[in-house]
Amino acid sequence: MRNIFVLFTLFAFLSCGQAIKNNLTVEEKEFLSKVRYIITKDEKKNFLSLSPLERKNFIEEFWKRRDPVPETEENEFKEEYFKRIEEANKLFGKDGWLQDRGMVYILLGPPTERYTYPMGRYHGDFPTEIWYYGFFPIVFVDYYWSGTYQLTPLSAYQIAQINISQATMGPEFKVSKIEIDFEVDYHKNTLQIKIPYKLIALQKKDSNFFTTISCLIKVKDERGMIVFQKKGDTLLEFNLDEIKNIKSPFHFLNFEIPLEKGKYEIEIELKNLTNNSSKKKFEKIEIK
Structure with a gap:
């Protein structure tokens, strides 16, 4: 009986939501469709x-909140947004704004550089497009040779920037804005540092992307005495194929640190030498 009730409740909820959507006017449905990339x-x-009257006011306020210069009659944000939709359709065909390339174009604007490989970059490869915004590549691949290019995960940094751009629509990436951060875990004599790729600023040289992460680790016992210390640099380097095939959103640094039973405080400081962003953290652990 409980399962039937839950199922009925869920069905009623979904039906109600569908009924609300069906009650929208053509103009209201068009509004929701067009702002799909920027509405929260x-x-x-x-x-x-x-209500219908409140929705009309909502639409007006929706664009007002995004107007960068409310003192003027024009809403530069709204005008630029719809201009990019039109340009995406011209560049990528009918309803091109609904494809991945159109989405990125609308959110980030025209790339600073765009390279197209309609037959792939090498034998056996898929049709590929590589867009550059500053140093960072965004890669699209047509896996089915259908003319529809899909956005690849890359280093996840680009994906994060797309999400941020839903609010700002900024066309440029600035390396200085990327601040490194990380998570720490100690298990079975191994210290693991987990760094999100989206927070690793990279430099570009030819078709490769690289940076150096400087790492300082100090381990203190309960008396405050340093029982382990390590300092070194780690070079991270990727080519385009490696970037296209990155699956995990994190890069891992592992250090073997054998510790005896007791309580310890671990101090970790990372610094990205590309943009000099740094982060220091303290982690308390107990070995039993």
Whole structure:
């Protein structure tokens, strides 16, 4: 009986949501469709719960909140957004704005450089496009030779920037804005440092991307005495094929640090030499 009730409740909820969407006017449905890349989840939920009059006011306020210069009659953000939709359709065909290339073009603007490989970059490769925004590549691949290019995960940094750009629509990447951060775990005599790729600023040379991570590790016992210390640099280097095939959102640094039973404080400091961003953390552990 409980399962039937839950199922009925879920069905009623979904039906209600569908009914709300079906009650939208053509103009309101068009609005939701066009702003799919920049409307937040909460904004959409709020919009669907409003009365017709309130929805009209919502649409006006939606664009006002994004107007970078509210003192002028023009809404530069709105004008640029719809201009990019039109340009995406011209560049990538009918409804090109709904494809991955169109989405990125709308959110980030024209790339500083664009390279197309309609037959792939080498024998056996898929059709590929590589867009550059500053130092960072965004790669699209047509896996089915259909003319529809899909966005690849890359180093996840680009994906993070796309999410950020939903609010800013900034066309440029600035390395100085990327601040390194990391997580720490100690298990079975191994210290693991987990760094999100999206927070690793890279330099570009030819078709390779690289940086150097400087790492300082200090381990102190309960008396405050240093029982382990290590300092060194790690070179991270990727070519385009490696970037295309990155699966994990993290890069891992592992250090073997055998410790006896007791309580310790581990101090870790990382510094990215590409943009000199640094982060220091303290981790307390107990070996039993």
